[in-house]
Amino acid sequence: MRVLSVASECAPLVKTGGLADVAGALPGALAAQGVDMRVMLPAYRGLADLVKAPKSWPLQDAPGRLLAGRAGRLAVVLHDAPELFDRDGGPYAAPGGRDWPDNAQRFGAFARAAAEAAAGAAGPPPDVVHAHDWQAGVVPALLKLRGGPPSVMTIHNIAFQGLFGREALAAAGLPDSLMRFDGVEHHGGVGYLKAGLQFADRVTTVSPAYARELTTPEFGYGLEALLRWRGTAFSGILNGIDETVWNPADDPALPAPFSAEDPSGKAAARAALAERFGLSAADGPIFLVISRMTSQKGLDLLLSALPALLEEGGALALLGSGDAGLEAGFAEAARRHPGRIACEFGYDESLAHLMQAGGDAILVPSRFEPCGLTQLVGLRYGTIPVVARTGGLRDTVIDANPASLAVGAATGVIHAPGRGDALAEAIRRTCALYRDPAAWRSLVAAALRHPVGWGPSAARYAALYRDLVSARLAA
């Protein structure tokens, strides 16, 4: 079965967050299920150079052309339209951080190019199209209008909806007749994500808990009624992580390998981490943060909980970038508490690996979290997740209580979301567990054993694709 995955980022080629990890891992995970997946991406600056011997295909309905070929382990189709994508800056924003003013045109054209690829413009047409987030949201609508292959739309974060003015209709190649509430109209404008949710044959999101939350006003960002209406066509499929990329037994960023069978190498990574961040003064656990710094991630709550962390003898190593106020808050805390709190503001993949290996616990105090990947990586590296009880965090971490500890099932510490006092209490609880070597050994061992790979979820996606293909054949 052939599937075209349409995404605006894909690791290791271009990444701003978890979407890239998922788009980059799915092809490998699905190959084991007999699915032949190509990933379609915009040809951002420099991307075409990464494709070996690309084959070029013309486009009729969108600017530029399609380039198909292999980039490392991935089979990719690039939408090569230099006036839209060949620029300095990020995939969605200019170097200063402001969204590109022509994002409706950029991703409207990208969706039109993807619909052409789905119709066979870059080789044999796929059996199913899998669109990710608002940047590909128009694709299912175009396929429905044009009688293309069946589609799946996945929501990685509903806070980002691709809401534009009416002029986006033309940019996306959609007819005026869709400007209605059961079409693509949203808040008086055009919603690219809404288009996908309305017209895809199936809608998924990245954890079962987030799927339930999205049908409520608190989490649905105005799309909850539509998602309720989709009924059983909407479901949650938990993300995994790429166990070859994140593998403590074979990771070039680590001073020594380790594994569930032999975790002793973790101590060398801890020493390297403490030295790298200058954390010389802690006798408690080293907590990590590896995150975009936004209010979604609850890092303002962590600032308010730092006194508890310090009182308990803990240390903090933070890697992240984003909100200037949050960065300033953590920079100030680091100045006041040298040897205990240290920050790196920026994006550093290799440092993230060393931190995950060397840390004792990783903090994810999100206000909402579709799935969350850093807690899964934490589990894989025996770094105990301390997480808010929301979205995918609640689907992936088992709270340490006397019962779960007694049977060796506990893998982390969970707290009420959105509350600094609850986070402070969770940090105290983590430090108490750390002071009890037997309890901590049991937690680390359970974390290292916890399955975090793609196997079961890849099988679910494959089953979803097969259902759509058989429904099409039966029709």
Ligand code: ADP
């Ligand atoms: P989101 O997609 O909301 O940002 P996820 O937890 O789903 O959050 O995915 C975040 C991904 O980005 C993880 O792979 C994480 O390791 C990585 N990441 C986030 N910030 C940084 C950073 N500053 N440096 C390196 N990797 C980072």
